[in-house]
Structure formats: structure tokens, C-alpha cells
Amino acid sequence: xxxxxxxxxxxxxxxxxxxxxxxxxxxxxxxxxxxxxxxxxxxxxxxxxxxxxxxxxxxxxxxxxxxxxxxxxxxxxxxxxxxxxxxxxxxxxxxxxxxxxxxxxxxxxxxxxxxxxxxxxxxxxxxxxxxxxxxxxxxxxxxxxxxxxxxxxxxxxxxxxxxxxxxxxxxxxxxxxxxxxxxxxxxxxxxxxxxxxxxxxxxxxxxxxxxxxxxxxxxxxxxxxxxxxxxxxxxxxxxxxxxxxxxxxxxxxxxxxxxxxxxxxxxxxxxxxxxxxxxxxxxxxxxxxxxxxxxxxxxxxxxxxxxxxxxxxxxxxxxxxxxxxxxxxxxxxxxxxxxxxxxxxxxxxxxxxxxxxxxxxxxxxxxxxxxxxxxxxxxxxxxxxxxxxxxxxxxxxxxxxxxxxxxxxxxxxxxxxxxxxxxxxxxxxxxxxxxxxxxxxxxxxxxxxxxxxxxxxxxxxxxxxxxxxxxxxxxxxxxxxxxxxxxxxxxxxxxxxxxxxxxxxxxxxxxxxxxxxxxxxxxxxxxxxxxxxxxxxxxxxxxxxxxxxxxxxxxxxxxxxxxxxxxxxxxxxxxxxxxxxxxxxxxxxxxxxxxxxxxxxxxxxxxxxxxxxxxxxxxxxxxxxxxxxxxxxxxxxxxxx
Amino acid sequence: xxxxxxxxxxxxxxxxxxxxxxxxxxxxxxxxxxxxxxxxxxxxxxxxxxxxxxxxxxxxxxxxxxxxxxxxxxxxxxxxxxxxxxxxxxxxxxxxxxxxxxxxxxxxxxxxxxxxxxxxxx
Numbered sequence: 001x002x003x004x005x006x007x008x009x010x011x012x013x014x015x016x017x018x019x020x021x022x023x024x025x026x027x028x029x030x031x032x033x034x035x036x037x038x039x040x041x042x043x044x045x046x047x048x049x050x051x052x053x054x055x056x057x058x059x060x061x062x063x064x065x066x067x068x069x070x071x072x073x074x075x076x077x078x079x080x081x082x083x084x085x086x087x088x089x090x091x092x093x094x095x096x097x098x099x100x101x102x103x104x105x106x107x108x109x110x111x112x113x114x115x116x117x118x119x120x121x122x123x124x125x126x127x128x129x130x131x132x133x134x135x136x137x138x139x140x141x142x143x144x145x146x147x148x149x150x151x152x153x154x155x156x157x158x159x160x161x162x163x164x165x166x167x168x169x170x171x172x173x174x175x176x177x178x179x180x181x182x183x184x185x186x187x188x189x190x191x192x193x194x195x196x197x198x199x200x201x202x203x204x205x206x207x208x209x210x211x212x213x214x215x216x217x218x219x220x221x222x223x224x225x226x227x228x229x230x231x232x233x234x235x236x237x238x239x240x241x242x243x244x245x246x247x248x249x250x251x252x253x254x255x256x257x258x259x260x261x262x263x264x265x266x267x268x269x270x271x272x273x274x275x276x277x278x279x280x281x282x283x284x285x286x287x288x289x290x291x292x293x294x295x296x297x298x299x300x301x302x303x304x305x306x307x308x309x310x311x312x313x314x315x316x317x318x319x320x321x322x323x324x325x326x327x328x329x330x331x332x333x334x335x336x337x338x339x340x341x342x343x344x345x346x347x348x349x350x351x352x353x354x355x356x357x358x359x360x361x362x363x364x365x366x367x368x369x370x371x372x373x374x375x376x377x378x379x380x381x382x383x384x385x386x387x388x389x390x391x392x393x394x395x396x397x398x399x400x401x402x403x404x405x406x407x408x409x410x411x412x413x414x415x416x417x418x419x420x421x422x423x424x425x426x427x428x429x430x431x432x433x434x435x436x437x438x439x440x441x442x443x444x445x446x447x448x449x450x451x452x453x454x455x456x457x458x459x460x461x462x463x464x465x466x467x468x469x470x471x472x473x474x475x476x477x478x479x480x481x482x483x484x485x486x487x488x489x490x491x492x493x494x495x496x497x498x499x500x501x502x503x504x505x506x507x508x509x510x511x512x513x514x515x516x517x518x519x520x521x522x523x524x525x526x527x528x529x530x531x532x533x534x535x536x537x538x539x540x541x542x543x544x545x546x547x548x549x550x551x552x553x554x555x556x557x558x559x560x561x562x563x564x565x566x567x568x569x570x571x572x573x574x575x576x577x578x579x580x581x582x583x584x585x586x587x588x589x590x591x592x593x594x595x596x597x598x599x600x601x602x603x604x605x606x607x608x609x610x611x612x613x614x615x616x617x618x619x620x621x622x623x624x625x626x627x628x629x630x631x632x633x634x635x636x637x638x639x640x641x
Numbered sequence: 642x643x644x645x646x647x648x649x650x651x652x653x654x655x656x657x658x659x660x661x662x663x664x665x666x667x668x669x670x671x672x673x674x675x676x677x678x679x680x681x682x683x684x685x686x687x688x689x690x691x692x693x694x695x696x697x698x699x700x701x702x703x704x705x706x707x708x709x710x711x712x713x714x715x716x717x718x719x720x721x722x723x724x725x726x727x728x729x730x731x732x733x734x735x736x737x738x739x740x741x742x743x744x745x746x747x748x749x750x751x752x753x754x755x756x757x758x759x760x761x762x763x
Contacts, residue, residue, distance in 0.1 A: 425693065428720030429650040431742035436656035439745045466742055473720075 005355075006348040013344035014337050021333025028329050032322060037283075040292040040318050045281050047311045048294035050225045051239055055189075055298075055309060058209070058217055063144040063191035065098035066205050070195045079105065079195055079202045084114050084121065091116040095207065099216075101188070102157045103207035105195075106133045113203060117158040128152040133204045135301055136192030144191035145301035147208065148243070151184035154210070161186070165212040167248055170262040174285065175245070178264065187211045187243040187298075187307050211241050212248045213261060221311065222251050231317045238291065241298070242308035245270045252286055252312070260287055265295070265308060273297050273308050283315055290315040354382045358389055370397040399561075402617075409587060409608065416589040420472035427469055434462050471602045485520040486528070488553055488567055495532040496551060499540065507545030510536075515554035521567055522637050523614055531607040535571050535630045538603065541594065542575030542628065549573045556633055560615055564635035572629040578622040586620060643668060643683065644752070647676040647702065648691035648718065653741075657689060660745040661752065673697035677705060685713055687755055689739075692719040692726060700726070703733045714755045718743070 069075055069090065078086040087105060095103040095116040104115030110133055112122040128150060136143045155162040165186035169178045190208025194201055211217065218239040222228060226237025240250035245265045254260035264270075272280045273295045281294040291312030298307040354375060361372035370393060377383045438459045442452065496510055503510050539549045549571065556568035578586065585591045587608045592601030604618075611618050615635045622628035643666040646657045654669040661667050668683070670676045673696060676688075688706065692699035703715055717730050720741035730738065739751045 425720050428741040429648075429653050433652035433656050435742050435744045436660055436748075440659055443745075462742075469720075469742070470740075 006345075006352050009348040009351070010341055010344035013340035013347075017336040017340035018333070021329075021336050025326070025329045025333055029322075029326055032325050036318050036322055040283075040313060040315070041281050041294075044292045044294045044311060044313050045279075047225050047237065047313065048279075048281075048296060048309070051221045051309060051311050052296065054221055054224060055217065058220075059144050059146075059189045059191070062098065062100065062189055062208055063142060063193070065094055065100075066103075066191050066193040066207055067142065069094050070193050070205050076195060076197050076202065080197065082113070088114050088116070088120045091120075098207065099209070100207040101161060101210045103205075104130075104157070105203050105205050106130060107203045108137075108201040110134055110137055110204075112156075115157060118160070119156065119158065122156070128156055130206065132190045132192045132206045132208065136194060136204050136206065140194065142191065142193045143301060145189070146298055146306060147188050147190045147300055148306050149186040149188050149210070151186075154186050161210055165210060167212060167246060167262045169246055169264065170254075170260075172263040172287075174266040174268075175264045175270075176267055178246075183212075183243060183246045183248065183262075185243065187241065187248055212243070214241075214249045215251070215259075217241065218249050218251045225311070226313075231314055234289075234314060234316075236314045236317060238286065238312045238314075240308075240310045240312075242310065244307060245274060248307075255288070263287065265310070269293075269295050269308070269310075274305055277305050284312075286312055290319070292318065350378070351382065354378050354386060358386065361389065361393075365393055365396070370394075370400075406612065410612070412589060424469045424473045427465070431462065431465060431469065434458070435466070438462060474602065474606055482524045482526075483522045484525060486523050486525050488518050488521050488569065489514040491525060491529060492532060492551055492553060492569060495529050495536065498529075498533060499536050502537075503540055503549065506540065506543070508540060508543045509548040511548065511550045513550060513552040515552065515567075518553060518555060518567055519636050521634055523634060524610075527610045528614070528634075531610050531632065532569070532571075534603040534607045535632070539571055539573035539575065539628070539630070542577070543573050544575070547574045547627075558633060560617070560633075560635055562615065562635070564615065564637060566616065566633050566635040568631055568633050570629055570631040572627060574627040577624040577626055578620070578628050579624055580622075583620060583622065587618070642666065642686045642756075644687045644689060645670065645676060645679060645685040646689040647671075647673065647694070647699070648689075649694045650691070653691065653718070657748065660748050665752075673699070673702035673705075676702055680706065680710060680713075684710075686759075687752060688713055688715045689752075690715055690717055692717060692730075700729050700733065703730075707733055714759060716751055716755060 072090075075087075075090055077083075078090065091103050091105065091114065094100070100116070102115065102117060105113045107113055110130065112130065114120055115122065130153060131147050131149065132143070135147075149157075149165070151162055151165070154165050162184070165184060167183045169180055169182060171177070188208045188210050190206060192204050192206040194204050196202065209216075218241065221239035222235060222237050225239075226235065229236040234253075235251065238250070238252045240247050240252055242248065242265055247261055247263045247265065250259050250261060252260045252263075254263070265273075266284060269280050269284070272278055274297065277297050279294065279296045282292075283290060284293045285291075286293060292315050293310060293312040295308050295310040297305045298309050300306045357373070357375040361374040364372035372393060374386050374389060377386050438455055441447070442455050442459060447455070492514070493512055496512055500510055536549065536551075543549065550573075552568075552570045552572070554568055556566050558568070559565055582591075582593065587604050589602055589605040591605075594601075608618055611632055611634065616633050619631040619633070620628060621631075642664075644657075644661055645668050646654055646661075647670050648654050648657075649671055651671075654671070658667045658669055665686075668679055668685070670679055673694060676690075679685075680688075690699045690703060699717065699719075703717075706713065706715065714737075715733075716737045716739055718739045718741055719726070727738075737751050737755055739748065743751075
């Protein structure tokens, strides 16, 4: 049972700390997830904005040199004169300068005149439409933006470009199998600027960069937007450009360590971005890692959705951040539980040890010890219990002593009583003879004085013997009380009246302090009066002239063994007091301090017998030279003994 | 007038005879049986009776006597009386109780008291 209290306490402590820890863990994780998640999504969304800006800047970076070139006087003159070699030279210089993948000039009808690269002079077979210049001619102004270039166009421009644009489609987890094996079209940033001289359209200058397998743009995004930040040896930021759903330019690594060109965007993203033409921001798997990703559609110059621009931030960084915090939470919870267990152990020890001591103490009491070791007293309720236990043991001890004393006393009384009865009976008959003959002799008139005096002495001595024998008989007579309802105050005052004269003669004042509201007591009036008288006379004998005797009655808060309530009558004298060595023997039969002939030593003994037969008790407190107090306690409802 | 004294102790019998002998005719017996015998032969004015006696005790004797001679007053003499014997004595209707040891005056007084009561009745 003890262990179970300890276990319960510890379990309780651990339970509470576990519940609190688990709750804060759940709440903390939820809040953290929300905060980190929304923070990451916000960041990646902003990153996508930056990437789009860079994409736009790159487009502008094509248009500007074209514009500058068309303004050159030499260029216009060369075009006017169709000086092809000069134009080719100028185109090559411009393409180099502006890092263009392709550049060229068409005439006002849209037919190619010349271009940079290996096939500088178009062959006659070249008949594919130039989407850039045709759009420029359509608009009649400078245009720039995203174009999808066909394989044929690319091949005519530069077979190497066509080769570069061709991308084998890789099987990608999370996508529908593709119907195409390879993507041959190219996604390009391009611009076309009409060359006008004196209001006459001389031709259109065009140029652009192919995004297929381009590293420039995505790495610029990585460098500019993500600052090439690395986490655990991997780049945190990634950027990809898709032609339709095929990744054509990226720095997402493939499984073999290269770039994951040819892989496809997840089906979910494709549907959302390409078909619903909407931004998509979410945590998603990209190749083998999880990323916080953002995608938005790329529109060509005609407003058609032709591809996707996507950025992603490595989720592992945030995941680790989450895990670190979570670990700290778990660690704190565990530490809390261990601490709770320790505190529980300590508290249980503080709680259980005194209880265990009390249990062993009560065993000691059971085995008879009245001074059991209950250990140091604690300052809490257990301390109160310990105190109560101590008091209880003390009370048990006192009760035991009292009942032992009472037993000894009643045994003494019984044996003395039997002895006294026997002796009295035997003595009475011869004493009758002695009394009769002495008195008969004394009646004679012819006695001389000496004989008469002797006879008188015999008569007096015999009278004394008679008194002693009578006292013995009174003592031995175990008369059962004849009970009736008695008003204690009346009984006391009538008893005081009996001895008041005697006290007056001696010069001792007797006071009676009668208690209020005393219920009637069920007692033997005569027997009790003799008890009171006996104690009063003893008190009177102990006093000197000028002393006083005070009798008090009151309702007592004491109860007897049977749990009965009762009345207390205390008789206090200011007399000589009783030496402590006499206190124990006070109620012994034949114990007397009075001179020979002045007391039989049976008075208190008889009185105690009477009080005890009423279920009561007599207590004595005394101090030599100060006086004594006899306190008689009797129950309201006497018990029959 | 004659008085029957019943007691197993010689000294008590003699004491009673000594005190009452001058005024009454005193008959002394030492046991209950002797007392019954004496009473059936003679009529007594008073019986003085001890309670504790070997053989038949005083109470038994008194019951017997009260049965046969209900008018004879009885004085009970005893040195040691318990409540129970007192009750028995009262039930059997003894006239007076005289505690041992007694002085000649106490004995004479007890006898006189009984006689006065008898006279009153008579």
C-alpha cells in the first residue's frame, strides 16, 4: 500500500508533466509549422517574383543592343546597299557583344537576308517562318518577349542550336508517361526591331537566346536571389524553366549529378499552372528532395502559355529547423518528466516515510511499547497526525496506568475487605463479652476509685477497638449504591452545613462556588454525602485557623471510559498539603498520617470505593505548604458496578 | 417474662444472661435446633438471635420461628451484615437489628424498645 502511494504520486507527477509536455509539444509544433511554413511559402513566392524580374531583364538585355544597332548609320547604309558581308560582320559583333545565341536580318517581306552563325547566308531551301520577325512585322514596331521556336527554324538558323534544343524526355516520378520521346522545339527570349530610313522599312533586325540547356538565366537566379546559399553541401535555392511541362533549363540536380534537364513537372503543377494558368505555391517533391516551390506560367508574346518558370527552396532546411525545435521540445518534456519523477520520489519519500514510521510505531505500541519512535515531526498535516498519535499513545499509557492502579486498588480493597470481615466477625463476639462485663463491673457501687479508673480505661480502650472494627466493616461492606436523582449543589451545601460548625470553631472559612445548570446526577445520596464529608473533614484536619476551604461544582468536559459525561466537585483547602511520597498511598486502606486514635486510614479508601462504584474517579493535586485539591468526578448517569 | 438467646458463642450467651438476667428469665441455647426445641416446649416473649451460626443459620431459624410463632418479636444480633442479609432480615420481619459488639445499655435499650412496641400492640 505504501509503495502504491509512492507509485501513485510519482505516476501523477510524471503524468502531469507528460500531459503538459505533450500538449505544448503539439501546440508548439503546430504553431511552428504554421510560422515556418507560411514564412517559407512567402519567401519562395517573393523569390519567384525576383526570378520573373530577372527573366524580364534578360529579355530587355536582348532588345537594347538590337535597338542600338539599328540606329547606327553604318548599319543602315550597309542594309540599304545590301552589303551582306558587312551586315554579317556587324551581326556577329552584336551577337558576341550581347551574348545572343542567334541574330539575323530579314527584309521588309520577312525573307531572311543574313544571320550570325555558320549558315550566315540563307539557302534557298530556307522557308520556315521566323516567328520573331513575323510578329515584329505584324506589329510594325519593336517587339520582345518569349517565343517558341520550331526545330526547323532552329535548324535553319544554326544546326548546333537545333541540336542544343533537342531534349530527351526523362521518366519522372509523379508524372504521366509522356507521349513524346524528345522535345525538339526551343523556348527563346527574343526581340525584333524594324530598321527604318526616311520612313522606308528597310528590314527587321532580330536576335535572341535559346533557353534550352541555358545555364545563364537559372544560375543568375540562383546567384542573385538565393546568393548561392548552401545547406549540407547542397544549394538551397533552385530555379527551372519549362517548355510546356519539360524541364529545359535548370539547376536542379539529376540523379547522376548533372542537371535534371528533360525531367517533367509534377502532374498536379502542370494542371494548375499550364491549364488553369495560375500561380502554384506549395511544398512538393522535386526529383529526390522536397522543396518549397513556386511556379507560374510563362506566356509568349502572343499571350499563349508556353512554359513554366519555377523556383524552389530546399525544404530540408526548414524541416531540420522544425525537427531541431521539436527535439528541444521533446528533450524538455523528457527532462520535465525525469524531474517530475525525481520530485515525485522526493515528495513521496517526505510523505511516506513519516507514515511508515507511524506504522512501525503503532506496531511497537501493539507489542507493548509506550514510547515508540515516530521520527522527526513534519510541519504539515502528517505532523498533526504524528502529534495526535503521540498524544494518543500518551493517553493510552496514562489510561493503562490508571486502570492498573485501579485494579491494584480494588484488589487491595477486596483482600483487605475479606480480611476485615473475617477479623471483625471473630473479634465482635469476644468484644461483646468484654464490653458487657466491663460495663457491668462499672455499675457496681462498691468499687474503690483505683479499680473504677482502671475499668474506665478498659471500657474506653474497648470502645476504640469497637470503632476500629466498625471502620473495618464499613470498608469491607461493598454496598451497591442506591441510586436516585440528586441535585449535586443541594447535596454539597447540606454536607457543608454538617461540618460548618466544626470549621467555624477552628476558624476555617468554607466557601461554596456552585456551578450553574448542573443536571441532576444519578447517585446514592447517603454514600456520596459520606464521601464529601470525608474529604471535607480531611481538608479541615489539614488546615490551620485562618485557612479556607473552597468547594466548586461544575459541568466537566471530561468523560469516563464508558464515554459518559459528568459533574466535577472540587474541594480545595489552603492547608499544609500532601508530600508527594504520600500521594500514591493516599487511597490505600489503613494509610493515615493522623495521630493514633484519630483515624483508621480507611476514610479515603472507602470514599474512592464508593465513587468508583458510581463510575467516577477522584484526582488529587497538592503542594506542600500551599494546600490540596481533591476533584471528584461522577457521571450524570451512574453505571452499575 | 422469658427471653430466648440463640448464639453459638458462649461469651455472647453469658453476656446477655448477665445483662438481662436481673429483669428477665433468660434461656440460652447454642444452635438453631436447640432453639426450636426450646420454643416448642416454652412460649418466649422475645428471641435474641445471632445470624452466623454453624448448622442452621439465624435466617433459617427465623423463617421457621415466624412461621410457627408469628407473634414472637425477634432481635437480630450480628457483627457483620451485608445488604443481602439486611434485606432477608427485613423480609422475615425481624423487629430490631442490634450490631455486635454492643454495650449492656444498648442491649437493654433494644429489648425495652421491642417490649414497648409489643405493649403498644397489645
